[in-house]
Amino acid sequence: MFLRKVFAFVKKEFLVEISYRFAFLLHIFGTFTWILTFYFIDRLFGSKITPHLRPYGVNYFSYVLLSIAFFSYVGTGVGSFAARIRNEQLMGTLEALLATPTKISTIIISMGFWSLIWASISVSIYLIFGAFLFGVDLTHTNLLSVLVVLLLTVTSFGGLGLLAATFIMILKRGQPVTWAVNTLFELLGGVFFPIAVFPGWLRIIARFIPVTYSIKAMQLAVHKGYSLRTLRLEISALLIFSAILFPSGLLFFKWAVKRAKMNGSLAHY
Amino acid sequence: MLNVIEVINVSKSFATSRLPWQKKKVTVALRNVNLEAKEGECFALLGPNGAGKTTLIKILCSLIVPDKGDVKIAGYNLKYHEELAKSQIGLVTGEERSFYWRLTGRQNLQFFASFYNIPSQLAKTRISELAELLNIAEHLDKRFQEYSTGIKQMMAVTRGLLNDPSVLLIDEPTKSLDPNMAQNLRTFIKDELVAKERKTVFFATHQIPEAESISNRIAIMDKGNIKSCGTLEELRRHSRSSGDSLYEIFAELTNGNVKGT
Numbered sequence: 001m002f003l004r005k006v007f008a009f010v011k012k013e014f015l016v017e018i019s020y021r022f023a024f025l026l027h028i029f030g031t032f033t034w035i036l037t038f039y040f041i042d043r044l045f046g047s048k049i050t051p052h053l054r055p056y057g058v059n060y061f062s063y064v065l066l067s068i069a070f071f072s073y074v075g076t077g078v079g080s081f082a083a084r085i086r087n088e089q090l091m092g093t094l095e096a097l098l099a100t101p102t103k104i105s106t107i108i109i110s111m112g113f114w115s116l117i118w119a120s121i122s123v124s125i126y127l128i129f130g131a132f133l134f135g136v137d138l139t140h141t142n143l144l145s146v147l148v149v150l151l152l153t154v155t156s157f158g159g160l161g162l163l164a165a166t167f168i169m170i171l172k173r174g175q176p177v178t179w180a181v182n183t184l185f186e187l188l189g190g191v192f193f194p195i196a197v198f199p200g201w202l203r204i205i206a207r208f209i210p211v212t213y214s215i216k217a218m219q220l221a222v223h224k225g226y227s228l229r230t231l232r233l234e235i236s237a238l239l240i241f242s243a244i245l246f247p248s249g250l251l252f253f254k255w256a257v258k259r260a261k262m263n264g265s266l267a268h269y
Numbered sequence: 270m271l272n273v274i275e276v277i278n279v280s281k282s283f284a285t286s287r288l289p290w291q292k293k294k295v296t297v298a299l300r301n302v303n304l305e306a307k308e309g310e311c312f313a314l315l316g317p318n319g320a321g322k323t324t325l326i327k328i329l330c331s332l333i334v335p336d337k338g339d340v341k342i343a344g345y346n347l348k349y350h351e352e353l354a355k356s357q358i359g360l361v362t363g364e365e366r367s368f369y370w371r372l373t374g375r376q377n378l379q380f381f382a383s384f385y386n387i388p389s390q391l392a393k394t395r396i397s398e399l400a401e402l403l404n405i406a407e408h409l410d411k412r413f414q415e416y417s418t419g420i421k422q423m424m425a426v427t428r429g430l431l432n433d434p435s436v437l438l439i440d441e442p443t444k445s446l447d448p449n450m451a452q453n454l455r456t457f458i459k460d461e462l463v464a465k466e467r468k469t470v471f472f473a474t475h476q477i478p479e480a481e482s483i484s485n486r487i488a489i490m491d492k493g494n495i496k497s498c499g500t501l502e503e504l505r506r507h508s509r510s511s512g513d514s515l516y517e518i519f520a521e522l523t524n525g526n527v528k529g530t
Binding site for chain 1: 298324331334352369370376379384
C-alpha cells in the first residue's frame with residue numbers, strides 16, 4: 001500500500017509537470033547555460049589540476065560539474081518536503097489529503113519521491129551534457145559507492161527537509177533551513193571548490209556539515225572509483241547524520257502537524 | 270440503532286494575535302458539545318455563520334483536534350484509532366481548491382482513491398459507478414479547471430463516497446449550486462445515500478429549508494453552543510417560540526439571527 005501511495009504521488013506530479021511543457025524545456029536550457037558558465041571559468045584558468053584538486057585527479061570543470069549535479073539531491077532532500085507541503089497548502093489540497101486514512105508519515109514521504117525523481121533527471125542532464133558535450137570522464141565510477149552515498153545523502157538531508165517542512169507547518173512562509181542549506185552548506189560544503197582551499201578554522205566548521213562528506217565521497221567514487229571500504233569515514237559520518245536527522249525530522253514534523261491541528265491552521269498559508 | 274457518530278463534551282477555542290508579542294484573543298468555537306447520529310440518519314447542523322459548524326465537521330474528520338472531549342466514529346475513538354475512524358468517513362467540503370486543477374476529474378479521483386486504500390481496479394469501477402449515479406460521467410476526462418462550480422461540487426461528493434464510507438460529512442452541501450442542481454443533490458442524499466444505502470449523513474448548513482427538507486434530526490447551533498437538537502417535532506416541543514416553523518424556532522434560538530433562505 002505504501003508503494004501504491006508513492007506511485008500515486010509520482011504519477012500526479014508527473015501529470016502536473018507535463019501539463020507545463022515549456023517549464024521543462026526551460027529547465028534543460030537553464031542547466032546547459034549553468035554548465036557553460038563553469039566550463040568557461042575552467043578554461044580561463046587553463047583547465048589545470050591544481051594542488052587542491054589533486055586528491056580527485058580532475059580539473060575544476062569536472063569537479064564542479066559533479067558537485068553541482070549532485071547538490072540537486074541535497075536540495076531535493078532539504079527543499080522537497082517543505083516545497084511540497086507549501087504547494088499543497090497553496091493549492092488547498094492538504095486538508096483533503098490529511099482527511100484520508102493514511103498516516104502523515106506516509107503522505108510526507110510519498111511527497112518527497114517525485115522530487116527525488118526530478119533531481120535524478122536534473123543530475124542525468126548535467127552528466128549527459130558533461131560527458132558528451134564537454135568530455136568529462138566518468139568511466140572510473142564505482143557504481144555501488146555512488147548508490148550508497150546517494151542513499152545516505154538523501155536520508156540525511158531528508159531529515160533536514162522534514163525540519164524545513166516543520167517550519168512551513170508553523171510559520172507558513174520563511175523557513176530558515178532551506179536558506180541555510182542553499183547558502184551556507186553550498187559555500188562551506190565544497191560544492192564550488194574543495195574545502196581544502198579554506199583556512200583551518202573554516203575546515204573545522206565544514207566537518208560538522210553533512211554535505212562536506214557527501215560531496216567528497218561522491219567525487220572520489222566517481223572520479224577515482226573508490227570502494228565503500230575506502231570511503232568508510234565519509235559513509236560512517238553520513239550514517240550518523242541520517243540516523244540522527246531523519247527520525248528527529250519526522251518527529252518534529254508530526255509535532256508540527258499536531259500543533260496545526262490544535263490551532264486549526266492546517267490549511268492556512 | 271447504533272450511534273455511528275458520538276461527540277462527547279467537545280470544546281474548542283482558538284487563540285489568535287496579529288503580532289507574536291501581542292496578547293492573544295481567544296475565540297470560543299465550541300462549548301461542551303454533545304451529539305450523536307445514528308446509522309442511516311441524515312443529521313443537519315444548522316446555524317448562522319460563525320456558529321462553529323465547520324469547526325465541528327473538521328473535528329469529526331480529525332483536521333482539528335478538540336481542546337477537550339471525545340469523538341467516536343463507528344465506535345472508534347479519534348484520539349486512539351485515528352486511521353480506523355477515518356476509514357469510515359467520507360468528507361465533502363464546498364472548497365473547490367481541494368482538487369488538482371491541472372488533472373482530470375478521473376485522475377484526481379484515482380489519486381485520492383490510493384490514499385483511501387482502495388485497490389486500483391476497485392477504484393476504477395467505483396469511480397465509473399459513482400460518476401454514472403451522479404450524472405458526471407461525461408465530465409470525468411476533462412481537466413478539473415474546466416468544470417463548472419456544480420460539477421466541481423459533484424466531484425467532491427464522488428470523492429467523499431469513494432471509500433464507501435459509513436459516515437458522510439458534508440460542509441454546506443449545496444453552496445453555490447443552482448436551484449436544480451441543489452435539489453438533485455438533496456434528493457440524492459435523502460433517497461440514495463440515507464434511505465437506500467443506510468449511510469449516516471452529517472451536514473452543516475445555514476439554509477433552513479435544506480435542513481428541514483432532508484434531515485431526520487437537526488441540531489441548531491449558535492456561538493459554539495448546541496441550542497436544541499432533535500426531530501422537527503422535538504424542536505417544536507422544546508421551543509418557547511409562538512410559531513412552529515423551523516424559521517421561527519431558529520430565530521428564537523439564535524436571537525433572530527436568521528441567515529439563508
